[in-house]
Amino acid sequence: MNGAAQPLLEIRDLRKYFRASGSGFFTGEQPPIRAVDGVSLSIERGQTFGLVGESGCGKSTLGRLIARLIEPTSGSIFFEGRDITGLSRSDMREVRRHLQIIFQDPYASLNPRMTVSDIIGEAFEIHGLARGAAKRQEVAKLLDAVGLSRAHIDKYPHEFSGGQRQRIGIARALALKPKLIICDEPVSALDVSIQSQILNLLKDLQREFGLAYLFIAHGLAAVRHISDRIGVMYLGKLVETAPSSEIFTHPAHPYTQALISAIPRPDPDAVRDRIILEGDLPSPAAPPPGCRFHTRCREASRLGTRCMTQEPAWHAAGADHLAACHLVENTGAQ
Numbered sequence: 001m002n003g004a005a006q007p008l009l010e011i012r013d014l015r016k017y018f019r020a021s022g023s024g025f026f027t028g029e030q031p032p033i034r035a036v037d038g039v040s041l042s043i044e045r046g047q048t049f050g051l052v053g054e055s056g057c058g059k060s061t062l063g064r065l066i067a068r069l070i071e072p073t074s075g076s077i078f079f080e081g082r083d084i085t086g087l088s089r090s091d092m093r094e095v096r097r098h099l100q101i102i103f104q105d106p107y108a109s110l111n112p113r114m115t116v117s118d119i120i121g122e123a124f125e126i127h128g129l130a131r132g133a134a135k136r137q138e139v140a141k142l143l144d145a146v147g148l149s150r151a152h153i154d155k156y157p158h159e160f161s162g163g164q165r166q167r168i169g170i171a172r173a174l175a176l177k178p179k180l181i182i183c184d185e186p187v188s189a190l191d192v193s194i195q196s197q198i199l200n201l202l203k204d205l206q207r208e209f210g211l212a213y214l215f216i217a218h219g220l221a222a223v224r225h226i227s228d229r230i231g232v233m234y235l236g237k238l239v240e241t242a243p244s245s246e247i248f249t250h251p252a253h254p255y256t257q258a259l260i261s262a263i264p265r266p267d268p269d270a271v272r273d274r275i276i277l278e279g280d281l282p283s284p285a286a287p288p289p290g291c292r293f294h295t296r297c298r299e300a301s302r303l304g305t306r307c308m309t310q311e312p313a314w315h316a317a318g319a320d321h322l323a324a325c326h327l328v329e330n331t332g333a334q
Helices: 060-066 087-093 116-127 132-144 162-174 192-209 220-225 246-247 254-261
Strands: 009-018 033-043 047-054 074-079 099-102 182-184 212-217 229-234 237-245 312-319 321-324
Touching: 009 060, 033 060, 033 237, 047 220, 060 099, 060 182, 060 212, 074 254, 099 162, 116 162, 116 312, 132 162, 162 192, 192 212, 192 220, 212 220, 220 229, 220 246, 229 246, 229 254, 237 246, 237 254, 237 312, 246 254
Parallel strands: 047 212, 047 229, 099 182, 182 212
Antiparallel strands: 009 033, 009 074, 229 237, 237 321, 312 321
């Protein structure tokens, strides 16, 4: 884990299984819900890694695992080369100065009884960095950075729009000058007209402060605008990773191809090969054997029973491009 090429964040075979609630005479003990089931990835300094997938695929759970808001069932999390998986709460406090999170819902993530000064400035007091007038001055600088007026410093969350609230959440995440921010669907709850403003703000802040992002979203349209690399997640597992441009020009996994085909196009007359996924997302408590996507994949029949019985390994699909699919030619499995 030492050396100049060491990534800022690296997770190895990370898993999170939740015990299903409810059991009875007829049901017996329920199998665990495999929310995250053996995910490995890395994020370089100053890089944005986009993580996409349908609702319920485990991407938000993965973000919370990395921030240690929930504890993993197994696997390892390395931050700046240090294994933080088993750190105590007090030791994690120091790590969290450099590892912050922006939540999806700007209405639920801000305490309605606290002013903007208290919400953003709380981190300075917890870490003993500033109090009183000094804290207030730091909060004012953060409001400037996220495009809000200093006149907002004594207002409460209910006095702001959704986009303004998310800017407050971003300012709170920036307060301790982190190195990595986990963005958990930060624009999905906002109006379309506001989404691009928040995405542009995040890009500007990344350049200004040298930030790295894990940007979580349920569709590829948003991550295309901001990501350097993209990982596609399905039913608790990563199925494809590649540079952003490579994902869109040469998607290798059938699931990635389906997600790209669903992106709206501005030209209504453009010819589209829309891939309609049949059926519902299987239960993470009872994932299908073999390739987890085979129950909805239009290509699975080409390989007979292989997709139904053998879990695919990672195969090279191009330069720095990997896909876990039997259809991808095995020219360098990882």
